[in-house]
Amino acid sequence: MIVHAPELSEAAFSLEDESLLANEVFAIHHRAPDVSVLLPKRRPGSSLATRLVMAISQYASDKAPELRLALYRALWQDGLDLSQPGVLESTLRKSGLEKFLDANSKAETNNGNPMERWEFWKLLGPEPKELVLWQKRWETDDAFDRRIPLIENTQTNALLLGLPSEEALYQFLLSRRAHFVNDDVCVFQPRPVVLVFGWMDHLWSLVQIARESCEILHYSDLETCQQMVVENEDIDFLFIEHEFVDDDILKSLTTLARSRSLSWVLASKTASEEVELRALNHGAEQYMSVDSSTTLHKARIDKLVSDRRRFVSMERDARVDGMTQIANRREFQFRLEQEWQRVLDRQHGSISLLLIDLDHFKPYNDHYGHLAGDACLKRAASVFKSSVKRSSDLVARYGGEEFAVLVLDVSQEQALEIAERLRGALLEDAIEHQASPVHDCVTASIGVARIDYGASGSVSDLIKLADDGLYAAKGNGRNQVQAPPG
Structure with missing residues (x-):
């Protein structure tokens, strides 16, 4: 019942506003992928719609939930502008509330008293004090933190911020939890x-088709756009407006797109052989004219998506271990060299390497069979991956029953703590191993090494040091973490 961007809704819709709206919808899809929300063309003012819901709640309370749902659907699925009275009137009719649109009819209130049509619409004039109070609290109360969605129990003062899981919402509604905050509960x-x-x-004619099968991000500032392409590995396509860029900017963006193996499209308001040649000369995957038919737009975008998925699948197969579904040795080696080059370029930082060996794995295979051995490797990989908290770190299968973990910019003590956490997590997972002389469950020996900017040596030296630590861990009785001797 609040306007979550009052400073934007009533003003002219700028390039920056377009970016903000597109990126907000992108965040919703990440956090709640099962919620059906399509990117609308622009952000409408919602205050009139909110006051309409409040009025209906007072004079036809049984219809208010249906109207609220219809308004959400009109905005987030049909892309209609809720600031337009015609849209509100149409939504009222669809919700069975057409009697409020008849100037000569009388609306029955909850207490049975009739109400003239003009009196009902008068309620939509000045904002109700209750709505003004809610809006002010949402914008200024530190406890609310300008979050959406937000639910407050006025009887218990319990507060729910963000997107809860089904269980968390259940506990909140039963008043078993007084405060709940969650930024990202859904699996994307x-x-x-x-x-x-x-x-x-x-x-918009292109975006309207693309949003059905793709997520949409939008940036109008060149520097921010370039930064997103470099830092966001999830970006697949770049749609560039021909009229918006000169040749220098186009060259800069397309060079960056090629370096990231991104497909890119040059789009223009009208069909032109000159623009199509410009697109082809710069290596565009597609040239699209905005005024082409919807059928042609859909066919081209479907082909882009299909080709991209095929490319990503082939690229992933080259980087991922087929059995454990974590990075393979080739990807590990590439990332290790890449991260070390970044350290050199930045002239600071460090890389820590954990080499992990499952103890007495051959006896495990002999005792339980190779199918069980494969299942053991998969479980171990899953345990290690879930125990590494940062997305910048890498868990890879190094070969056989060996795994490697890259950890960036931590001290030697922190790297040893991480290794100990992985060793303990595997032990806690309790994979039975009756053939092991060390423990009745599968255990791991781990060698840990670290290299700093300015240190002599190379990534090959780092691998050797970690291997020395692993050798020491195995020699000292296994099921332990060791740094290289000396």
């Missing part, structure tokens, strides 16, 4: 990501 089911550079309004 990824779709291809399109980054639009230009006016969203100008390219």
Whole structure:
């Protein structure tokens, strides 16, 4: 019942506003992928719709939930502008509330008293004091933190911020939890990501089709756009508006797109052989004219998505171990060299390497069979991956029953603590191993080494040091963590 961006809703819709709206919808899809929300063309003012719901709640309370749902659907699925009275009137009719649109009819209130039509619409004039109070609290109360969604129990003062899981919502409604905050509870089911550079309004006929199968990001500032392409590995496509960029900017963006193996599209308001040649000369995957038919737009975007998925699948197969579904040795070696080069370029930082060996794995295979051995490797990989907290760190299968973990910019003591956490997590998972002389469950020996900027040596030296630590751990009785001797 609040307007979550009052400073934007009533003003002219700028390039920055387009970016903010597109990126907010992108965040919703990440946090709640099962919620059906489509990117609307622009952000409408919602205050009139909110006051309409409040009025209906007072004079036809049984219809208010249906009206609220219809308004959400009109905005987030049909892309209609809720600031337009015609849209509100149409939504009222669909919700069975057409009697309020008849100037000569009388609306029955909850207490049975009739009400003239003009009196009902008078309620939508000045904002109700209750709504003004809620809006002020949401904007200024530190406890609310300007979060959406937000639920407050006025009887118990319990507060729910963010997107709760079903169980958390149940506990909150039963008043078993007084305070709940969650920023990201849902598992994101990824779709291809399109980054639009230009006016969203100008390219809307393309965006409208793309949003059905892709996530949409939007940036109008060149530096921010370039930064997103470099830092966000999830971006698949770049849609560039021809009229929005000169040749220098186009060359800069397309060079960056090629370095990231991104497909990119040059789109223009009208069909032109000159623009199509410009697109082809710069290596565009597609040239699209905004005024082409919807059928042609859909066919081209479907082909882009299909080709991209095939490319990503082939690239993933080259980087991921087929059995354990973590990075393979080739990807590990690539990332190790890449991260070390970054350390050299930045002239600071460090890389820590954990080499992990499952203790007495051959006896495990002999005792339980090779199928059980494969299952053991999968479980161990899952344990290690879930125990490494930072997305910048890498867990890889190094070969056979050996795993490698890259950890960036931590001290030697922290690296040893992480290794100990992995060793303990595997032991806690309790994979039975009756053939082991060390323990009745599968255990791991781990060698830990670290290299800093300015240290002599190379990544090959780092691997050797970690291997020396692993050798020491195995020699000292296994099921332990060791740094290299000396």
